[in-house]
Amino acid sequence: MLVPSKRLDSLGASVFSEMDNLKRELEKEGKHLINLSIGSPDRAPALEIRKILSQTVLDDSQYGYTLTRGTDDFRRACAEWYQERFGVDLNPETEVLPLMGSQDGLAHIYLAYIDPGDLALIPDPGYPIYTAGLMLAGGEKVAVPLLEENGFLPDLRQINPDLARKAKLMFLNYPNNPTAAVAPLSFFEEVVAFAKEYDLLICHDAAYSELAFEGYRPVSFLQAKGAKEVGIEFHSVSKTYNLAGARLGFVVGNADVIRNLSQVKSNIDYGVFRPVLTAGAYALSSEKDSIEENRNAYQRRRDILIEGCASAGWNMPNPQGSMFIWAPVPTKQDSVAFAFKLAREAGVIVVPGLAFGDYGEGYVRIAMVQDESVLQEAVRRIQQFLKKCQ
Numbered sequence: 500m501l502v503p504s505k506r507l508d509s510l511g512a513s514v515f516s517e518m519d520n521l522k523r524e525l526e527k528e529g530k531h532l533i534n535l536s537i538g539s540p541d542r543a544p545a546l547e548i549r550k551i552l553s554q555t556v557l558d559d560s561q562y563g564y565t566l567t568r569g570t571d572d573f574r575r576a577c578a579e580w581y582q583e584r585f586g587v588d589l590n591p592e593t594e595v596l597p598l599m600g601s602q603d604g605l606a607h608i609y610l611a612y613i614d615p616g617d618l619a620l621i622p623d624p625g626y627p628i629y630t631a632g633l634m635l636a637g638g639e640k641v642a643v644p645l646l647e648e649n650g651f652l653p654d655l656r657q658i659n660p661d662l663a664r665k666a667k668l669m670f671l672n673y674p675n676n677p678t679a680a681v682a683p684l685s686f687f688e689e690v691v692a693f694a695k696e697y698d699l700l701i702c703h704d705a706a707y708s709e710l711a712f713e714g715y716r717p718v719s720f721l722q723a724k725g726a727k728e729v730g731i732e733f734h735s736v737s738k739t740y741n742l743a744g745a746r747l748g749f750v751v752g753n754a755d756v757i758r759n760l761s762q763v764k765s766n767i768d769y770g771v772f773r774p775v776l777t778a779g780a781y782a783l784s785s786e787k788d789s790i791e792e793n794r795n796a797y798q799r800r801r802d803i804l805i806e807g808c809a810s811a812g813w814n815m816p817n818p819q820g821s822m823f824i825w826a827p828v829p830t831k832q833d834s835v836a837f838a839f840k841l842a843r844e845a846g847v848i849v850v851p852g853l854a855f856g857d858y859g860e861g862y863v864r865i866a867m868v869q870d871e872s873v874l875q876e877a878v879r880r881i882q883q884f885l886k887k888c889q
Protein backbone atom coordinates (compact mmCIF):
# COMPACT_ATOMS: atom_id res chain seq x y z
CA MET A 500 0.00 0.00 0.00
CA LEU A 501 1.26 3.45 -0.87
CA VAL A 502 1.74 5.72 2.13
CA PRO A 503 -0.57 8.74 1.85
CA SER A 504 0.87 12.25 2.04
CA LYS A 505 1.77 13.92 5.34
CA ARG A 506 -0.67 16.56 4.23
CA LEU A 507 -3.48 14.03 4.56
CA ASP A 508 -2.35 13.27 8.10
CA SER A 509 -2.65 16.92 8.99
CA LEU A 510 -6.38 16.86 8.23
CA GLY A 511 -7.55 15.78 11.65
CA ALA A 512 -11.32 15.30 11.75
CA SER A 513 -11.30 12.93 14.66
CA VAL A 514 -14.22 14.27 16.71
CA PHE A 515 -16.43 14.52 13.62
CA SER A 516 -15.54 11.00 12.50
CA GLU A 517 -16.09 9.60 16.01
CA MET A 518 -19.54 11.20 16.01
CA ASP A 519 -20.20 9.75 12.56
CA ASN A 520 -19.20 6.28 13.70
CA LEU A 521 -21.45 6.54 16.72
CA LYS A 522 -24.33 7.70 14.53
CA ARG A 523 -23.91 4.73 12.21
CA GLU A 524 -23.68 2.33 15.15
CA LEU A 525 -26.90 3.71 16.69
CA GLU A 526 -28.69 3.56 13.35
CA LYS A 527 -27.66 -0.07 12.98
CA GLU A 528 -29.17 -0.73 16.40
CA GLY A 529 -32.41 0.69 14.99
CA LYS A 530 -32.40 3.83 17.14
CA HIS A 531 -34.41 6.73 15.75
CA LEU A 532 -32.06 9.71 15.63
CA ILE A 533 -32.75 13.43 15.40
CA ASN A 534 -29.78 14.91 13.64
CA LEU A 535 -28.94 18.45 14.74
CA SER A 536 -25.29 18.21 13.80
CA ILE A 537 -24.48 19.30 10.25
CA GLY A 538 -25.49 22.80 9.11
CA SER A 539 -27.10 21.53 5.93
CA PRO A 540 -30.30 23.49 5.21
CA ASP A 541 -33.34 21.22 5.17
CA ARG A 542 -35.68 23.76 3.56
CA ALA A 543 -36.23 23.96 -0.21
CA PRO A 544 -35.31 26.98 -2.35
CA ALA A 545 -38.16 29.30 -3.35
CA LEU A 546 -40.29 27.84 -6.15
CA GLU A 547 -39.29 30.56 -8.63
CA ILE A 548 -35.59 29.74 -8.12
CA ARG A 549 -36.31 26.09 -8.86
CA LYS A 550 -38.37 27.02 -11.93
CA ILE A 551 -35.52 29.08 -13.37
CA LEU A 552 -33.11 26.28 -12.63
CA SER A 553 -35.29 23.70 -14.34
CA GLN A 554 -36.00 25.90 -17.38
CA THR A 555 -32.33 26.66 -17.95
CA VAL A 556 -31.38 23.02 -17.48
CA LEU A 557 -33.60 22.21 -20.48
CA ASP A 558 -31.85 24.78 -22.67
CA ASP A 559 -29.26 23.13 -24.99
CA SER A 560 -26.93 26.09 -24.83
CA GLN A 561 -26.30 25.91 -21.07
CA TYR A 562 -23.82 23.08 -20.91
CA GLY A 563 -20.44 24.58 -21.78
CA TYR A 564 -17.77 25.48 -19.26
CA THR A 565 -18.45 28.85 -17.67
CA LEU A 566 -14.81 29.20 -16.61
CA THR A 567 -13.62 30.84 -13.41
CA ARG A 568 -15.22 34.25 -13.88
CA GLY A 569 -18.67 32.76 -14.52
CA THR A 570 -21.26 34.93 -16.25
CA ASP A 571 -21.38 38.73 -16.42
CA ASP A 572 -24.97 38.56 -15.19
CA PHE A 573 -24.04 36.71 -12.03
CA ARG A 574 -21.14 39.01 -11.13
CA ARG A 575 -23.31 42.05 -11.83
CA ALA A 576 -26.11 40.63 -9.64
CA CYS A 577 -23.59 40.17 -6.80
CA ALA A 578 -22.39 43.77 -7.13
CA GLU A 579 -25.93 45.15 -7.24
CA TRP A 580 -26.95 43.05 -4.25
CA TYR A 581 -23.95 44.40 -2.31
CA GLN A 582 -24.84 47.97 -3.12
CA GLU A 583 -28.45 47.49 -2.09
CA ARG A 584 -27.80 45.40 1.01
CA PHE A 585 -24.65 47.04 2.40
CA GLY A 586 -24.16 50.28 0.45
CA VAL A 587 -20.78 48.99 -0.76
CA ASP A 588 -19.65 49.65 -4.35
CA LEU A 589 -18.03 46.76 -6.18
CA ASN A 590 -16.66 46.54 -9.68
CA PRO A 591 -18.21 43.36 -11.12
CA GLU A 592 -15.24 42.95 -13.48
CA THR A 593 -12.46 43.01 -10.90
CA GLU A 594 -13.94 42.76 -7.41
CA VAL A 595 -16.38 39.84 -7.69
CA LEU A 596 -15.69 36.16 -8.34
CA PRO A 597 -18.18 33.28 -8.35
CA LEU A 598 -17.33 30.20 -6.30
CA MET A 599 -18.46 26.58 -6.33
CA GLY A 600 -19.90 27.18 -2.88
CA SER A 601 -18.05 29.52 -0.56
CA GLN A 602 -16.09 26.48 0.66
CA ASP A 603 -14.26 26.50 -2.68
CA GLY A 604 -12.85 29.94 -1.97
CA LEU A 605 -12.25 29.32 1.74
CA ALA A 606 -10.13 26.28 0.87
CA HIS A 607 -8.25 27.75 -2.08
CA ILE A 608 -7.40 31.24 -0.88
CA TYR A 609 -4.48 29.76 1.04
CA LEU A 610 -2.92 28.42 -2.14
CA ALA A 611 -2.67 31.98 -3.38
CA TYR A 612 -1.03 33.37 -0.23
CA ILE A 613 0.48 30.67 1.97
CA ASP A 614 3.79 28.94 1.35
CA PRO A 615 4.90 26.03 3.54
CA GLY A 616 5.69 27.33 7.02
CA ASP A 617 3.76 30.61 6.66
CA LEU A 618 1.48 31.55 9.55
CA ALA A 619 -2.21 32.38 9.56
CA LEU A 620 -4.43 33.64 12.40
CA ILE A 621 -7.41 31.31 12.72
CA PRO A 622 -10.38 31.70 15.09
CA ASP A 623 -10.77 28.97 17.71
CA PRO A 624 -13.43 27.65 17.87
CA GLY A 625 -13.83 27.96 14.13
CA TYR A 626 -15.38 26.43 11.05
CA PRO A 627 -13.00 23.55 10.20
CA ILE A 628 -12.10 24.53 6.61
CA TYR A 629 -10.09 27.53 7.85
CA THR A 630 -7.64 25.11 9.44
CA ALA A 631 -7.92 22.37 6.81
CA GLY A 632 -7.23 24.77 3.91
CA LEU A 633 -4.23 26.14 5.75
CA MET A 634 -2.90 22.63 6.39
CA LEU A 635 -3.34 21.68 2.73
CA ALA A 636 -1.19 24.65 1.79
CA GLY A 637 1.46 23.63 4.35
CA GLY A 638 0.89 26.65 6.57
CA GLU A 639 0.92 26.89 10.34
CA LYS A 640 -1.98 27.88 12.51
CA VAL A 641 -1.94 30.55 15.18
CA ALA A 642 -5.15 29.96 17.12
CA VAL A 643 -7.00 33.14 18.06
CA PRO A 644 -9.35 32.35 20.96
CA LEU A 645 -12.99 33.37 20.75
CA LEU A 646 -14.09 33.73 24.35
CA GLU A 647 -17.56 34.14 25.75
CA GLU A 648 -16.49 37.13 27.87
CA ASN A 649 -15.56 38.98 24.66
CA GLY A 650 -18.80 38.10 22.90
CA PHE A 651 -16.82 35.50 20.92
CA LEU A 652 -14.95 38.25 19.10
CA PRO A 653 -11.16 37.93 19.02
CA ASP A 654 -9.39 40.30 21.40
CA LEU A 655 -6.96 41.77 18.87
CA ARG A 656 -4.79 43.31 21.60
CA GLN A 657 -4.17 39.86 23.07
CA ILE A 658 -2.66 38.48 19.85
CA ASN A 659 1.09 38.12 20.20
CA PRO A 660 2.52 41.02 18.10
CA ASP A 661 5.47 38.91 16.87
CA LEU A 662 3.10 36.23 15.59
CA ALA A 663 0.78 38.84 14.10
CA ARG A 664 3.75 40.38 12.27
CA LYS A 665 4.83 36.99 10.91
CA ALA A 666 1.32 35.92 9.92
CA LYS A 667 0.11 36.57 6.38
CA LEU A 668 -3.61 36.34 6.79
CA MET A 669 -6.40 36.23 9.31
CA PHE A 670 -9.78 34.52 9.03
CA LEU A 671 -12.94 35.91 10.61
CA ASN A 672 -16.56 34.77 10.41
CA TYR A 673 -19.67 36.67 11.56
CA PRO A 674 -22.44 35.69 12.14
CA ASN A 675 -20.20 33.00 13.51
CA ASN A 676 -20.14 29.26 13.16
CA PRO A 677 -20.12 27.65 15.70
CA THR A 678 -20.68 30.35 18.38
CA ALA A 679 -23.54 32.20 16.58
CA ALA A 680 -21.95 35.50 17.66
CA VAL A 681 -22.37 38.62 15.56
CA ALA A 682 -19.93 41.49 15.02
CA PRO A 683 -20.61 45.24 15.04
CA LEU A 684 -19.10 47.57 12.43
CA SER A 685 -16.81 49.05 15.11
CA PHE A 686 -15.14 45.62 15.43
CA PHE A 687 -14.49 45.46 11.69
CA GLU A 688 -13.02 48.98 11.87
CA GLU A 689 -10.57 47.74 14.51
CA VAL A 690 -9.77 44.78 12.28
CA VAL A 691 -8.89 47.08 9.36
CA ALA A 692 -6.49 49.06 11.59
CA PHE A 693 -4.98 45.81 12.89
CA ALA A 694 -4.54 44.46 9.35
CA LYS A 695 -2.79 47.66 8.27
CA GLU A 696 -0.52 47.63 11.31
CA TYR A 697 0.57 44.03 10.78
CA ASP A 698 0.24 43.81 7.00
CA LEU A 699 -2.38 41.06 7.07
CA LEU A 700 -4.87 39.87 4.48
CA ILE A 701 -8.30 39.67 6.13
CA CYS A 702 -10.62 36.93 4.90
CA HIS A 703 -14.12 37.40 6.26
CA ASP A 704 -16.57 34.54 5.84
CA ALA A 705 -20.08 36.02 5.77
CA ALA A 706 -21.94 32.81 4.92
CA TYR A 707 -24.68 33.66 7.45
CA SER A 708 -25.04 37.37 6.68
CA GLU A 709 -28.73 36.94 5.82
CA LEU A 710 -29.68 34.60 8.65
CA ALA A 711 -30.37 36.94 11.55
CA PHE A 712 -33.32 37.41 13.80
CA GLU A 713 -35.71 39.99 15.23
CA GLY A 714 -34.85 42.63 12.67
CA TYR A 715 -31.11 42.50 13.25
CA ARG A 716 -29.15 42.77 9.98
CA PRO A 717 -25.46 41.82 10.11
CA VAL A 718 -23.01 44.32 8.62
CA SER A 719 -20.45 43.52 5.94
CA PHE A 720 -16.74 43.68 6.71
CA LEU A 721 -16.45 45.79 3.55
CA GLN A 722 -18.56 48.52 5.15
CA ALA A 723 -15.59 49.34 7.38
CA LYS A 724 -13.53 52.22 5.94
CA GLY A 725 -10.43 50.90 4.19
CA ALA A 726 -11.59 47.25 4.34
CA LYS A 727 -11.21 46.74 0.60
CA GLU A 728 -7.53 47.67 0.88
CA VAL A 729 -6.89 44.77 3.25
CA GLY A 730 -9.42 42.08 2.61
CA ILE A 731 -12.08 40.04 0.95
CA GLU A 732 -15.47 38.70 2.01
CA PHE A 733 -16.96 35.30 1.18
CA HIS A 734 -20.68 34.74 0.65
CA SER A 735 -22.74 31.63 0.26
CA VAL A 736 -26.11 31.22 -1.39
CA SER A 737 -26.40 27.84 0.35
CA LYS A 738 -27.90 29.18 3.55
CA THR A 739 -29.55 32.36 2.29
CA TYR A 740 -31.57 30.65 -0.46
CA ASN A 741 -31.37 26.97 0.61
CA LEU A 742 -29.26 26.13 -2.42
CA ALA A 743 -26.55 24.19 -0.57
CA GLY A 744 -26.39 21.23 -2.97
CA ALA A 745 -26.30 23.49 -6.04
CA ARG A 746 -22.83 24.72 -4.95
CA LEU A 747 -22.75 28.44 -5.46
CA GLY A 748 -21.10 31.25 -3.56
CA PHE A 749 -19.01 34.32 -4.32
CA VAL A 750 -16.13 36.32 -2.99
CA VAL A 751 -15.79 40.08 -3.20
CA GLY A 752 -13.32 42.77 -2.23
CA ASN A 753 -9.70 43.58 -2.94
CA ALA A 754 -9.10 43.28 -6.70
CA ASP A 755 -5.52 41.94 -6.39
CA VAL A 756 -6.62 39.21 -4.02
CA ILE A 757 -9.60 38.32 -6.21
CA ARG A 758 -7.28 38.08 -9.23
CA ASN A 759 -4.84 35.82 -7.39
CA LEU A 760 -7.57 33.52 -6.11
CA SER A 761 -9.01 33.44 -9.61
CA GLN A 762 -5.62 32.38 -10.96
CA VAL A 763 -5.48 29.46 -8.51
CA LYS A 764 -9.01 28.43 -9.38
CA SER A 765 -8.47 28.69 -13.14
CA ASN A 766 -5.90 25.92 -12.71
CA ILE A 767 -8.30 23.73 -10.76
CA ASP A 768 -11.89 24.08 -12.01
CA TYR A 769 -13.90 25.18 -15.03
CA GLY A 770 -16.55 27.17 -13.26
CA VAL A 771 -20.06 26.81 -11.88
CA PHE A 772 -22.82 25.16 -13.98
CA ARG A 773 -24.49 27.96 -15.97
CA PRO A 774 -28.09 27.22 -14.84
CA VAL A 775 -26.91 27.50 -11.24
CA LEU A 776 -25.35 30.91 -11.98
CA THR A 777 -28.57 32.03 -13.69
CA ALA A 778 -30.72 30.87 -10.76
CA GLY A 779 -28.27 32.50 -8.33
CA ALA A 780 -28.38 35.82 -10.19
CA TYR A 781 -32.18 35.70 -10.10
CA ALA A 782 -32.18 34.86 -6.38
CA LEU A 783 -29.84 37.75 -5.53
CA SER A 784 -31.82 40.28 -7.51
CA SER A 785 -35.38 39.20 -6.77
CA GLU A 786 -35.84 36.83 -3.84
CA LYS A 787 -36.44 39.10 -0.85
CA ASP A 788 -39.60 37.50 0.54
CA SER A 789 -38.22 33.99 0.68
CA ILE A 790 -35.21 35.20 2.70
CA GLU A 791 -37.57 36.74 5.21
CA GLU A 792 -39.57 33.51 5.36
CA ASN A 793 -36.35 31.61 5.92
CA ARG A 794 -35.32 33.90 8.78
CA ASN A 795 -38.73 33.57 10.40
CA ALA A 796 -38.59 29.77 10.13
CA TYR A 797 -35.19 29.66 11.84
CA GLN A 798 -36.33 32.11 14.47
CA ARG A 799 -39.32 29.90 15.36
CA ARG A 800 -37.00 26.87 15.53
CA ARG A 801 -34.59 28.78 17.74
CA ASP A 802 -37.40 29.71 20.13
CA ILE A 803 -38.64 26.10 20.39
CA LEU A 804 -35.16 24.88 21.30
CA ILE A 805 -34.18 27.72 23.62
CA GLU A 806 -37.47 27.78 25.52
CA GLY A 807 -37.85 23.99 25.64
CA CYS A 808 -34.33 23.42 26.95
CA ALA A 809 -34.62 26.30 29.44
CA SER A 810 -37.70 24.66 30.93
CA ALA A 811 -35.48 21.65 31.70
CA GLY A 812 -32.88 23.90 33.32
CA TRP A 813 -30.54 24.03 30.29
CA ASN A 814 -30.07 27.73 29.61
CA MET A 815 -28.41 28.73 26.38
CA PRO A 816 -27.84 32.17 24.87
CA ASN A 817 -30.34 33.27 22.27
CA PRO A 818 -28.44 33.57 18.98
CA GLN A 819 -28.96 36.76 16.97
CA GLY A 820 -27.80 35.08 13.79
CA SER A 821 -26.63 31.89 12.02
CA MET A 822 -28.42 28.55 12.05
CA PHE A 823 -26.76 27.39 15.26
CA ILE A 824 -27.12 27.52 19.01
CA TRP A 825 -23.86 27.40 20.96
CA ALA A 826 -24.89 25.84 24.21
CA PRO A 827 -22.78 25.43 27.35
CA VAL A 828 -22.59 21.76 28.36
CA PRO A 829 -25.22 21.49 31.12
CA THR A 830 -23.56 18.61 33.01
CA LYS A 831 -20.11 18.15 34.51
CA GLN A 832 -18.94 16.16 31.48
CA ASP A 833 -16.69 17.38 28.69
CA SER A 834 -18.33 18.21 25.38
CA VAL A 835 -17.52 14.87 23.72
CA ALA A 836 -18.78 12.75 26.62
CA PHE A 837 -21.96 14.83 26.86
CA ALA A 838 -22.67 14.70 23.10
CA PHE A 839 -22.09 10.93 23.04
CA LYS A 840 -24.39 10.37 26.00
CA LEU A 841 -27.08 12.59 24.49
CA ALA A 842 -26.84 10.62 21.26
CA ARG A 843 -26.95 7.20 22.94
CA GLU A 844 -29.64 7.95 25.48
CA ALA A 845 -31.84 10.53 23.76
CA GLY A 846 -31.04 9.91 20.11
CA VAL A 847 -30.30 13.62 19.60
CA ILE A 848 -27.12 14.33 17.65
CA VAL A 849 -25.24 17.57 18.33
CA VAL A 850 -21.59 18.44 17.71
CA PRO A 851 -19.17 18.57 20.66
CA GLY A 852 -17.51 21.99 20.83
CA LEU A 853 -14.07 20.39 20.82
CA ALA A 854 -14.62 19.52 17.14
CA PHE A 855 -14.16 23.24 16.37
CA GLY A 856 -10.93 23.66 18.34
CA ASP A 857 -9.64 23.55 21.90
CA TYR A 858 -11.52 26.71 22.86
CA GLY A 859 -14.76 25.02 21.84
CA GLU A 860 -14.52 22.72 24.87
CA GLY A 861 -17.37 23.24 27.33
CA TYR A 862 -19.99 23.78 24.59
CA VAL A 863 -22.00 21.85 22.04
CA ARG A 864 -23.30 23.18 18.72
CA ILE A 865 -26.94 22.57 17.93
CA ALA A 866 -27.94 23.09 14.28
CA MET A 867 -31.53 24.20 13.73
CA VAL A 868 -31.91 22.03 10.66
CA GLN A 869 -35.15 20.16 11.37
CA ASP A 870 -38.71 21.36 11.16
CA GLU A 871 -40.67 22.50 14.18
CA SER A 872 -42.41 19.21 14.99
CA VAL A 873 -39.10 17.33 14.96
CA LEU A 874 -37.52 19.99 17.18
CA GLN A 875 -40.43 19.68 19.62
CA GLU A 876 -39.70 15.96 19.81
CA ALA A 877 -35.99 16.73 20.28
CA VAL A 878 -36.87 19.04 23.17
CA ARG A 879 -39.04 16.34 24.78
CA ARG A 880 -36.16 13.88 24.55
CA ILE A 881 -33.66 16.41 25.92
CA GLN A 882 -35.98 17.23 28.84
CA GLN A 883 -36.29 13.53 29.77
CA PHE A 884 -32.57 13.01 29.34
CA LEU A 885 -31.67 15.94 31.61
CA LYS A 886 -34.11 14.73 34.27
CA LYS A 887 -32.26 11.42 34.33
CA CYS A 888 -28.90 13.22 34.57
CA GLN A 889 -29.89 15.04 37.79
Ligand SMILES: Cc1ncc(COP(=O)(O)O)c(C=O)c1O
Nearest residue numbers: 538600601602676706735737748
Ligand atom coordinates in the same frame (compact mmCIF):
# COMPACT_ATOMS: atom_id res chain seq x y z
C1 LIG B 1 -19.26 29.46 8.31
C2 LIG B 1 -19.46 28.71 7.05
N1 LIG B 1 -18.83 29.12 5.95
C3 LIG B 1 -18.96 28.49 4.78
C4 LIG B 1 -19.73 27.35 4.67
C5 LIG B 1 -19.77 26.63 3.35
O1 LIG B 1 -20.89 26.97 2.64
P1 LIG B 1 -21.01 26.70 1.06
O2 LIG B 1 -22.15 25.77 0.92
O3 LIG B 1 -21.24 28.05 0.47
O4 LIG B 1 -19.73 26.11 0.58
C6 LIG B 1 -20.41 26.87 5.79
C7 LIG B 1 -21.23 25.64 5.69
O5 LIG B 1 -21.71 25.11 6.64
C8 LIG B 1 -20.26 27.56 7.01
O6 LIG B 1 -20.87 27.15 8.12
